[in-house]
Amino acid sequence: MSILDVEHITHTIADKTIFRNISFRLLAGEHVGLVGANGAGKSTLLRILCGDILPDAGRVQWISNVQVGHLEQHIQLKPEETILQFLLSAFSDLYKMESDMLHISEQMGQTSGKELDVLLKQFTDLQEALEHGDFYRLESKAEEVARGLGLTEIGLESRVDTLSGGQRTKLLLGKLLLQQPQVLLLDEPTNYLDTEHINWFKDYLKDYPNAFILISHDTDFMDAVVHLIYHLEHQEIQRYVGNHTQFLHAYELRKNEKTLAYRQQQAEIKKLETYIQKNKVRASTAKQAKSREKKLEKIERLDKPVILPRPRFSFPITGEPGETIMEARQLVVGYEQPLLPPLNLTLKRGMKVALIGYNGIGKSTSLKTILGHIPLLSGDVILGEQVKPAYFAQELHKDKSHPDDTHTAIEEVWHAFPHLTQREVRSALARCGLRSVHLKQSLASLSGGEQAKVRLCKLMLSDTNWLILDEPTNHLDLAAKDALREALIAYPGTILLVSHEPSFYQDWVTDVWDIEALINEA
Numbered sequence: 001m002s003i004l005d006v007e008h009i010t011h012t013i014a015d016k017t018i019f020r021n022i023s024f025r026l027l028a029g030e031h032v033g034l035v036g037a038n039g040a041g042k043s044t045l046l047r048i049l050c051g052d053i054l055p056d057a058g059r060v061q062w063i064s065n066v067q068v069g070h071l072e073q074h075i076q077l078k079p080e081e082t083i084l085q086f087l088l089s090a091f092s093d094l095y096k097m098e099s100d101m102l103h104i105s106e107q108m109g110q111t112s113g114k115e116l117d118v119l120l121k122q123f124t125d126l127q128e129a130l131e132h133g134d135f136y137r138l139e140s141k142a143e144e145v146a147r148g149l150g151l152t153e154i155g156l157e158s159r160v161d162t163l164s165g166g167q168r169t170k171l172l173l174g175k176l177l178l179q180q181p182q183v184l185l186l187d188e189p190t191n192y193l194d195t196e197h198i199n200w201f202k203d204y205l206k207d208y209p210n211a212f213i214l215i216s217h218d219t220d221f222m223d224a225v226v227h228l229i230y231h232l233e234h235q236e237i238q239r240y241v242g243n244h245t246q247f248l249h250a251y252e253l254r255k256n257e258k259t260l261a262y263r264q265q266q267a268e269i270k271k272l273e274t275y276i277q278k279n280k281v282r283a284s285t286a287k288q289a290k291s292r293e294k295k296l297e298k299i300e301r302l303d304k305p306v307i308l309p310r311p312r313f314s315f316p317i318t319g320e321p322g323e324t325i326m327e328a329r330q331l332v333v334g335y336e337q338p339l340l341p342p343l344n345l346t347l348k349r350g351m352k353v354a355l356i357g358y359n360g361i362g363k364s365t366s367l368k369t370i371l372g373h374i375p376l377l378s379g380d381v382i383l384g385e386q387v388k389p390a391y392f393a394q395e396l397h398k399d400k401s402h403p404d405d406t407h408t409a410i411e412e413v414w415h416a417f418p419h420l421t422q423r424e425v426r427s428a429l430a431r432c433g434l435r436s437v438h439l440k441q442s443l444a445s446l447s448g449g450e451q452a453k454v455r456l457c458k459l460m461l462s463d464t465n466w467l468i469l470d471e472p473t474n475h476l477d478l479a480a481k482d483a484l485r486e487a488l489i490a491y492p493g494t495i496l497l498v499s500h501e502p503s504f505y506q507d508w509v510t511d512v513w514d515i516e517a518l519i520n521e522a
Contacts, residue, residue: 001028003066003183003211004049009058011044014441018044020235021058026183031205032213033222033244036232037308038449038477039438042215045232046070046185049213069181071172071189077160084156086171087142090178094133101126145174148200149193150358165395166192167360177204184212188448190221191474194358194500217449217476219244220503234306255305262302272296311433311480313456313487318463322385323349325466325494326370331379333362333369338377340366343518349384352488352495354505357515363498364394364470366515370496371468390464392455394471394498406442409434409454417461432457433480448475456484465493472497473504 004026011018018041026032034042047053049060050070062068077086088095104123108116134141146152149170154163163171169192176184190198198221205212205225213230216222222244229240229247238254240247272292279285280293330342339362347353355363368374370381371391383389407415413425420428429439432453438446443454452475459467467488473481481504488495489508499505 001063002026003028003063005059005061006049007059007061009045009048009055009060011041011048011053011055013044013445016437016441017235019232019237022232022235022237023058024230024237024239026211026213028182028211029209030211030228031208031226032211032228032230033226033247034213034215034230034232035222035244035247036477038433038453038475038480039447040232042232043187043447046187046213046215049185066183067179067181068183068185069176069179070185071169071176071187077168079159079161081160082157083146083151083154083160083163083171084139084142086160087146087151087174087178088138090142090175091133091135091138094130094135094138097126097130097133098135101130142174142178145177148197148204149174150197150360153358154360164360170197170359180208180210182210184208184210184214186212186214186216188215188217188475190216190218190500191471192359194356195502196358198500217473217478217481218501219478258302259305262305265299265302269296269299269301308479309430309433309435311453311456311483312431313460313483314431315460315464315467315487315491315493317465317491317493318388319386319465321349321387321465321494324382324384325349325351325387326384326496327382328370329380329382331366331369331381332377333365334377335365335374340515341519342379345513345518347494347496349494350492351511352491352509353497353511353513354509355496355498355513355515356500359500361515363515367391367468367470367496367498387466388464389466389468390459390462392459392467392469392472394474406444408439408441409443409446409450409457410439412443412454413457413461416458420461428457428461429454432460433483449477449480452476453480467491467493467495467497469495470498471500473499473501 002025006025007023008021009023010020034045036042044053048055050068101123104119104126108119108123111119130136143152143156146156151167151170151174154167160168160171173189190201193201198218202221202224205214214222214226224243226243227241229242229244231238231240231247231251240250242250272295276289276293276296280289324346326345326347328343328345330344332338332342333340343366355366357363365374369376371389372381409429410422410425413429414420414422417425426439434450434453434457438450443451446454452472456472472484476484485504485508495509497505497509
């Protein structure tokens with residue numbers, strides 16, 4: 001049964017058409033991966049399905065009374081509420097039934113006869129509904145999901161207003177999973193999960209009884225949980241049966257077939273045009289030339305296959321630093337309270353280190369403290385001679401010089417490197433996989449992956465011999481992620497990397513610093 005019909009959707013952002021006249025449907029129980037290059041319109045399409053934005057044309061038709069679940073990032077949390085209380089609010093309808101049942105129970109003690117029979121029937125119906133909803137296991141269900149997503153490590157009695165952005169996202173995801181809607185719309189849900197919790201979430205979605213549409217840059221994760229792929233490319237959508245790996249194989253075959261068909265058609269067109277040009281003025285062959293001219297007019301021209309530019313990241317090294325890049329002595333990081341016990345760290349020239357640990361343990365805070373972006377609580381951080389760090393933050397921070405968010409990618413880079421010419425800025429952005437259409441858009445209107453490419457462009461142009469990268473693969477498509485990995489392998493300087501994707505770094509880093517292991521050694 002179709003629970004969603006999308007008919008002839010067209011949508012434009014600024015002067016860029018994201019998709020044109022696309023149609024598809026979602027059946028009950030389908031597990032769909034939504035894929036495409038950065039900027040293809042994946043997140044925009046989910047927002048249209050949610051009703052957050054309206055398409056320029058076309059129709060989105062859900063079946064009546066369908067429950068659609070998606071992460072509402074801007075939901076207001078009650079400051080006094082605990083993590084457990086918020087998770088249990090997923091079952092508010094069941095708690096309402098319990099309240100009604102208790103109220104009916106009180107009324108039953110004061111009535112008799114037919115009125116009592118009516119109340120008894122209502123009481124029995126509510127009791128059966130609660131048992132069907134597994135009401136008496138709600139707390140254990142909430143604790144199971146909390147444990148799977150790493151919320152129990154924070155403490156279920158912790159107040160929701162004390163949570164970090166990543167922890168808050170996990171909390172909202174937890175409530176969504178407990179509600180178990182008929183359709184889940186998931187946009188990069190693993191961004192704030194570490195390996196253990198990704199594996200739990202993977203198993204959860206494998207067995208999810210209802211439908212979902214998933215956007216994820218983690219291809220291993222997508223491979224394990226989806227059996228259909230919808231691919232957005234060139235303003236169109238195509239359906240493929242199978243997981244992501246099977247899609248890549250089928251897509252490559254389809255692309256080769258389209259390229260071959262285009263070349264064969266072009267050869268046929270050229271052959272006809274040549275014959276017409278040579279023979280239309282000759283009386284003896286004019287009739288045949290006219291016939292071929294009509295044949296040429298009837299040909300439905302195939303579009304030339306468009307090859308998207310593959311990013312070519314490169315990070316040149318500036319200057320030769322001393323042997324020691326950074327030394328931390330009895331370093332205590334945190335805000336008002338310490339997040340970790342005192343740490344001792346030494347980073348030598350040429351080391352490429354992955355800093356790992358469960359989400360919320362303090363990886364990002366440690367990076368910011370080492371760089372001096374936030375004050376250390378105690379201890380010392382000493383940078384070596386001639387060390388030039390460059391930092392890629394996990395999230396885009398607004399530039400105070402552009403408070404209205406209307407500046408373009410060119411302006412963003414040019415503002416940071418005013419000595420460059422516009423041609424040099426354009427060339428650098430092109431190497432990062434951004435086309436001219438992206439350069440005319442406001443930075444705020446670009447996709448998460450496109451914004452990440454702009455920030456990586458600034459990193460490429462920086463004078464640096466030490467890269468500090470906090471989850472740089474978040475939002476990047478497969479081609480960009482592969483290109484970044486190759487660039488970091490080739491980078492002759494020092495790297496300190498935070499990443500929740502072992503497949504991205506495990507075969508090229510020189511060291512892995514596990515914060516939990518460092519705590520045990522402290």
